[in-house]
Amino acid sequence: MSEITAPMGGKVIDVRVNPGDSVSEGDEVVILEAMKMELPVVANEGGTVKEVNCKKGDSVEAESVLVVVE
Amino acid sequence: MDIQQKIEELKNRNLQAELGGGEKRNEQQHAKGKLTARERIAYLLDEGSFQEIDKFVVHRCHDFGMEKKKTPGDGVVTGYGTVNGRQVFLFSQDFTVLGGSLSLPFGEKVCKIMDLALKTGAPVVGLNDSGGARIQEGVGSLSGYGEIFKRNVWSSGVVPQISVIMGPCAGGAVYSPALTDLTIMVKKTSNMFITGPQVIKTVTSEEVTTEALGGAMAHNTKSGVAHFAEESDQAALDRVKEILGFLPQSYREEAPVIECRDDPERRDESLNEVVPGNPRVPYDIRDIILSVLDNNEFLEVHKYYAQNMVVGFGRLNGIAVGVIANQPKFLAGCLDIKASVKCARFVRMCDGFNLPLITFVDVPGYLPGVNQEYGGIIKFGAEIIYAYAEATVPKVTVITRKAYGGAYIAMASKHLAGDISFAYPTAEIAVMGPEGATNIVFKKEIDASAEPEATREQLVEEYRNNFASPFRAAELGYIDEVIFPENTRPKLITALMMLRKKKTSIPERRHGNIPL
Numbered sequence: 256m257s258e259i260t261a262p263m264g265g266k267v268i269d270v271r272v273n274p275g276d277s278v279s280e281g282d283e284v285v286i287l288e289a290m291k292m293e294l295p296v297v298a299n300e301g302g303t304v305k306e307v308n309c310k311k312g313d314s315v316e317a318e319s320v321l322v323v324v325e
Numbered sequence: 326m327d328i329q330q331k332i333e334e335l336k337n338r339n340l341q342a343e344l345g346g347g348e349k350r351n352e353q354q355h356a357k358g359k360l361t362a363r364e365r366i367a368y369l370l371d372e373g374s375f376q377e378i379d380k381f382v383v384h385r386c387h388d389f390g391m392e393k394k395k396t397p398g399d400g401v402v403t404g405y406g407t408v409n410g411r412q413v414f415l416f417s418q419d420f421t422v423l424g425g426s427l428s429l430p431f432g433e434k435v436c437k438i439m440d441l442a443l444k445t446g447a448p449v450v451g452l453n454d455s456g457g458a459r460i461q462e463g464v465g466s467l468s469g470y471g472e473i474f475k476r477n478v479w480s481s482g483v484v485p486q487i488s489v490i491m492g493p494c495a496g497g498a499v500y501s502p503a504l505t506d507l508t509i510m511v512k513k514t515s516n517m518f519i520t521g522p523q524v525i526k527t528v529t530s531e532e533v534t535t536e537a538l539g540g541a542m543a544h545n546t547k548s549g550v551a552h553f554a555e556e557s558d559q560a561a562l563d564r565v566k567e568i569l570g571f572l573p574q575s576y577r578e579e580a581p582v583i584e585c586r587d588d589p590e591r592r593d594e595s596l597n598e599v600v601p602g603n604p605r606v607p608y609d610i611r612d613i614i615l616s617v618l619d620n621n622e623f624l625e626v627h628k629y630y631a632q633n634m635v636v637g638f639g640r641l642n643g644i645a646v647g648v649i650a651n652q653p654k655f656l657a658g659c660l661d662i663k664a665s666v667k668c669a670r671f672v673r674m675c676d677g678f679n680l681p682l683i684t685f686v687d688v689p690g691y692l693p694g695v696n697q698e699y700g701g702i703i704k705f706g707a708e709i710i711y712a713y714a715e716a717t718v719p720k721v722t723v724i725t726r727k728a729y730g731g732a733y734i735a736m737a738s739k740h741l742a743g744d745i746s747f748a749y750p751t752a753e754i755a756v757m758g759p760e761g762a763t764n765i766v767f768k769k770e771i772d773a774s775a776e777p778e779a780t781r782e783q784l785v786e787e788y789r790n791n792f793a794s795p796f797r798a799a800e801l802g803y804i805d806e807v808i809f810p811e812n813t814r815p816k817l818i819t820a821l822m823m824l825r826k827k828k829t830s831i832p833e834r835r836h837g838n839i840p841l
Contacts, residue, residue: 263659291605292605317694
């Protein structure tokens with residue numbers, strides 16, 4: 256199981272996966288906006304999406320778990 | 326004894342010294358995937374060039390039965406030789422002799438070659454594989470460390486010092502590598518820490534493995550103590566050779582210039598498209614770095630640490646340069662504490678060893694946050710300013726996109742004695758981004774508007790068109806030239822060649838007081 260965390264605080268502008276989706280390493284799962292820049296958050300390993308803990312428009316803190324992949 | 330016997334004795338003594346801790350221990354070293362101290366030297370140096378010093382030194386400890394445990398060389402092999410024909414001094418700690426533990430004579434051997442390196446002006450390479458202080462020697466061992474540290478400091482900025490960690494390196498032993506210019510760690514077999522997992526557990530109840538605490542990746546990603554992580558002893562030694570190629574023998578010399586087979590006039594039309602039109606979209610700054618450097622070769626330093634800043638060595642027209650760049654792909658390329666320290670230390674190393682600085686700027690600003698402020702981003706951010714303003718080597722800067730506020734000043738701007746500043750047409754150089762500036766400057770207009778959001782958007786667009794460009798800065802002479810991105814390589818090389826004989830200095834003082 257791997258937790259995909261926010262590399263920095265920011266606003267969620269897109270969520271690209273749903274629970275049950277399969278992802279590969281390097282896939283963009285969430286797009287954050289921080290420092291007026293888009294910041295793709297990528298899967299650090301492949302697997303099936305177990306949890307998605309954020310939705311479009313959320314503000315998230317650095318290190319918070321956005322997606323859990325199993 | 327006749328002459329023949331004397332010659333035989335020398336042969337036998339040499340053989341004994343060369344055996345280190347004995348065949349069994351050498352095999353154990355191999356079983357761990359490590360080379361022996363002498364094999365490492367043979368791999369690093371040009372064949373047959375090694376000249377050993379102090380091969381027969383033994384320790385002088387008579388406590389704890391140590392008088393019965395004497396091995397010629399006493400756990401460290403020292404001397405000099407050449408790497409690609411250039412002289413280096415080196416010491417190679419021998420884990421097979423009393424765990425590579427450092428005795429007073431061991432320390433004296435290391436100091437002897439460090440003194441020679443300072444006098445003759447040649448790099449020092451330290452191959453570390455040691456259990457730490459030789460406890461039986463007590464404070465004598467500490468003296469050995471202290472004398473080495475002092476020489477590390479005195480050599481800093483005089484001759485390049487490179488540390489390779491190829492086994493344990495714990496306690497006081499870690500300070501010597503930390504005082505050198507660059508540290509390379511071998512994955513799986515090396516570790517560094519001040520206090521190990523057991524002590525940590527007793528004191529703070531934290532449980533951590535040796536690898537997680539002080540392994541190669543821990544120090545390459547989290548602490549920033551190490552600059553390179555390599556797969557094997559051989560790969561680490563190859564890295565040493567590569568690094569030495571970019572550095573001069575001492576601060577009195579220039580790094581070697583290599584004949585450039587890559588056309589200095591080479592243009593790259595793909596650079597016109599690298600920076601995305603939408604300022605919110607990230608890209609990989611390394612695409613630009615690799616495109617412009619000779620043979621598209623870039624040796625990235627501190628690759629895994631503070632990836633929002635990219636630093637490393639390359640060549641332009643055969644001349645070794647230090648490259649520093651913001652990385653929009655990581656944390657938006659913002660400046661935070663780690664990136665600031667990474668940048669400042671690299672800039673100072675390059676300046677110390679006469680490497681021109683090539684800086685690529687795309688920085689949205691310093692990272693906001695309570696942790697950053699409490700952590701001291703003010704002083705660490707100031708380090709970048711200090712390092713660039715202090716540097717007297719040629720400094721050429723290319724602003725590819727964002728350069729806002731304090732971060733614009735810090736990143737090798739004209740105001741910090743930058744020599745030549747270029748900007749791409751996509752550059753946005755201003756005191757702050759269009760959104761922030763509009764909210765402040767046009768607050769009254771926006772508040773008074775019947776449709777504040779529409780008014781705001783329109784004003785942001787106007788501000789972007791009028792101010793978020795390279796042309797305001799170019800009108801003031803803060804940008805010397807707005808260049809077509811495809812011309813980056815020829816423009817950098819022409820500027821660098823113009824600056825080849827640059828001579829300048831900063832006001833005399835005992836030494837500056839960089840914020841630490």
